[in-house]
Amino acid sequence: MERKTFVLKDLEGLHARNSAKIVMAVQKCRAVKVTVCCGDREADGENILELMSLNARYGAEITVTAQGPREREILEEVEKAVNGSMI
Amino acid sequence: MFGNLKKLFGGGQEEKKVILAPVSGKAIPMSQVADPTFSQEILGKGVAIVPDSGTFVAPASGEVAVMFETKHAVSIKADCGAEFIIHIGMDTVNLKGQYFNACVAQGDRVKAGDKLVEVDLEKVKEAGYDVTTPIVICNTPNFPNMVCHSGMDVKALDPIIEL
Numbered sequence: 001m002e003r004k005t006f007v008l009k010d011l012e013g014l015h016a017r018n019s020a021k022i023v024m025a026v027q028k029c030r031a032v033k034v035t036v037c038c039g040d041r042e043a044d045g046e047n048i049l050e051l052m053s054l055n056a057r058y059g060a061e062i063t064v065t066a067q068g069p070r071e072r073e074i075l076e077e078v079e080k081a082v083n084g085s086m087i
Numbered sequence: 088m089f090g091n092l093k094k095l096f097g098g099g100q101e102e103k104k105v106i107l108a109p110v111s112g113k114a115i116p117m118s119q120v121a122d123p124t125f126s127q128e129i130l131g132k133g134v135a136i137v138p139d140s141g142t143f144v145a146p147a148s149g150e151v152a153v154m155f156e157t158k159h160a161v162s163i164k165a166d167c168g169a170e171f172i173i174h175i176g177m178d179t180v181n182l183k184g185q186y187f188n189a190c191v192a193q194g195d196r197v198k199a200g201d202k203l204v205e206v207d208l209e210k211v212k213e214a215g216y217d218v219t220t221p222i223v224i225c226n227t228p229n230f231p232n233m234v235c236h237s238g239m240d241v242k243a244l245d246p247i248i249e250l
Contacts, residue, residue, distance in 0.1 A: 012180045016160055016172060020124045048130055048225050049162050049170045052153045053193075 002071040005063045008056050009083045014038075019051040021081035025074065032068035034078065045078065104167040106248035107146045107199055108241040109222060112138040116237045120221055122177050130172065131227035134235045134247045136220050141206040143175060144243050145197040146222060155180075158187035161203050162225070169250055170226045175206055177217040186210045200244055224248065 010018055026034045026045040034045030038060050043050035045064070056062055062082070066074045108114065113136065120126045120135045149165035153172075159179035162172040175187070186207040191197055211218055224230065234249040241247060 012157065012183075015155065015157070015180050016130070016174055017122075017124050017180075020129050024129055049152050049164070049172070052155075052160075052162060052172075055153075055156075057156075 001065060001067045002075055003063060003065045004075045004079065005061055006079055006083065008058060008060045008062055011058050013057040013060070014051060014054055016052065018082055019048045022051055022078055023048050025077035025081040028077065029070050029074055032066050032071055032074045034074060035065045037063040104250040105246040106169060106171065106222065106250065107244045108136060108247045109143045109146045109173050109203065109243065110136055110138040110220060111140045111242045112136045114237040114239055114241045114247055117221060120219055121217055125221040125223065130223045131225045132233055132235060133171070133221055133223040134237050136222065136241065138208060138218055138220055141208040142202060143173060143204045143206065145199050145201045145203055148198045151191050151193055151195045151197060154189055154191060154193045157182065157184045158189045158204055163197065167250060168229060169224050171222060171224045173220060173222050175204065175220045176211055177219060179211065179216050182211065182214065222247065
């Protein structure tokens, strides 16, 4: 199992589009189970509704856990999905 | 009390599993939405509405799963099992809630037709935003026989998606 913690740099927090990007990153490798945590809340990396329900705001610390093949790679992809592009 | 419960759980409309239009306007296929997040159906299938009114109501009965602080998007876990998001306008997250008024909060129970958000549509348009509003079923894989209706004018609460 791999775990990575990073700070949310999107000024609007986790919203529809960047949550969708997380889901896309996670779906690239279905064998990996990805969980996203913020504070005491936890979301399935494939469930956009749960991701958005985290209410993660700008500056929040997010911990992503991946379990399965290519887990490290998937963690990188998820971080990129969240903080990679501000467009 | 049992009468109320019956109404809650035994309502005929819920059994049909339809998602209704949250607003009046023109229903268009998702493929015509400018934002690829929606047009490529990454979040799921659905219908978009180009609204002609700023009053958005619940398209099905259920629980408000997410009401964004910016009030530009709301998602509902419907009693029929559908989990959907109503995203009012494109890139409207950047308005930070300006021109949007939320009528419900996260965790609230809503009935189909309950008012969710009031939007000053003209102001949003003047600010340069596309007001097209996708209604996306996020758990699309659970509904393999989903039928999305578009290409017509709709009133709020006209059926747009059959699950």
